[in-house]
Amino acid sequence: MKNLSTKVLLSALALGLWLAGGCATTGTGRFAKLDQQQFYDAEGKFDSEAAKRVYLDYLEQAGYPLTETIAAKIFVSDFGLGRFTEVGLGGILWWGDERHNYSGLDAFLLPGQIIPEHWHVRVGTIPEKMESWLVRHGEIYAYAEGPATPNPKATLASADAAHVTARNERVLRVGDIVGLSRPLEKHWMQAGPQGAIFTEFCTYHTGEAVRFTDSNIKF
Numbered sequence: 001m002k003n004l005s006t007k008v009l010l011s012a013l014a015l016g017l018w019l020a021g022g023c024a025t026t027g028t029g030r031f032a033k034l035d036q037q038q039f040y041d042a043e044g045k046f047d048s049e050a051a052k053r054v055y056l057d058y059l060e061q062a063g064y065p066l067t068e069t070i071a072a073k074i075f076v077s078d079f080g081l082g083r084f085t086e087v088g089l090g091g092i093l094w095w096g097d098e099r100h101n102y103s104g105l106d107a108f109l110l111p112g113q114i115i116p117e118h119w120h121v122r123v124g125t126i127p128e129k130m131e132s133w134l135v136r137h138g139e140i141y142a143y144a145e146g147p148a149t150p151n152p153k154a155t156l157a158s159a160d161a162a163h164v165t166a167r168n169e170r171v172l173r174v175g176d177i178v179g180l181s182r183p184l185e186k187h188w189m190q191a192g193p194q195g196a197i198f199t200e201f202c203t204y205h206t207g208e209a210v211r212f213t214d215s216n217i218k219f
Contacts, residue, residue, distance in 0.1 A: 029111065029193075031054070031057075031061075031110050032112060036086075039084045039085070046082070048076050051076040051090065055108050055110075056071060058195060059197070062137045062138075062197060063137075064137070076088070076089065076090045080216070080217055081159075081214075083157075085110065086112065086113065086114065087114050087116055088113050089107060090107070091105050091107040091108060096204055098126065098204045102203060103205065105200050105202075106197065107198055107200055108196070109189075109191035109195055109196045111193050111194060112191060112193070113190070114189065114191075115188055116188055116213070116214055117166055117186055117187070117212065117213040117214070118186070118212045119211055120183075120184070120205055120210055121211055122209070123206060123208050126206060126209065128209075129205040129209065131202035132201050132202070133172065133177065133178060133179065133198045133199070133200055134200075134201070135174050135175065135177070137194075137196060139171065139172060139174075139191070139192035140172050140190065140192065140196045141154045141171055141190045142171075142178060142188075143169055143188050144166050144170070144180065144186070144187045145181075146166075146167075148167035149167060149168055153169065153171060154169070155190075163214035164213070165213060172198075179201075186213065207219055
């Protein structure tokens with residue numbers, strides 16, 4: 001009973017490191033002060049066009065080269081959680097070659113946004129995804145499996161912290177690159193206070209192969 005109580009206490013302390021008043025990091029600048037409601041209609045449906053516009057605005061401010069192709073290809077997601085400014089993602093898939101098993105994309109995160117914890121499984125003949133991330137702008141706090149990092153930089157809402165198991169932190173700034181250490185490794189990340197733009201180098205994959213720790217997520 002004593003050992004069980006100790007484990008419960010340690011788990012609670014670990015969870016507490018991620019929390020700050022039950023809300024996520026807000027960051028700085030105008031992109032950190034966005035109204036959540038502007039990305040949802042009266043029925044609560046996610047407005048993907050509004051999300052695309054704000055990412056394109058963010059990219060322009062960051063000096064990212066914008067073209068008609070980029071505007072046409074950008075994808076966005078709020079992961080079905082209804083909290084886009086906290087849990088969301090924008091990106092452009094530049095290439096995906098199933099036959100030769102390689103892909104490349106650029107991903108965009110607003111200040112404090114997180115990509116929630118997930119991993120990639122084999123689907124049919126498509127193997128488990130391997131990936132690495134090169135930061136082009138801002139910074140990201142990337143988390144994977146391994147020894148828990150004390151005093152992590154990420155700050156999560158309680159709803160997100162409850163679904164985190166990977167606690168080994170790597171802080172990535174412009175020019176830094178890191179990747180998964182093995183297939184099926186759980187990982188997640190949060191943008192720093194200025195948001196983040198990063199390039200992902202990876203094996204070929206599909207959305208069907210993504211698994212999330214939070215079963216409420218839809219992607």
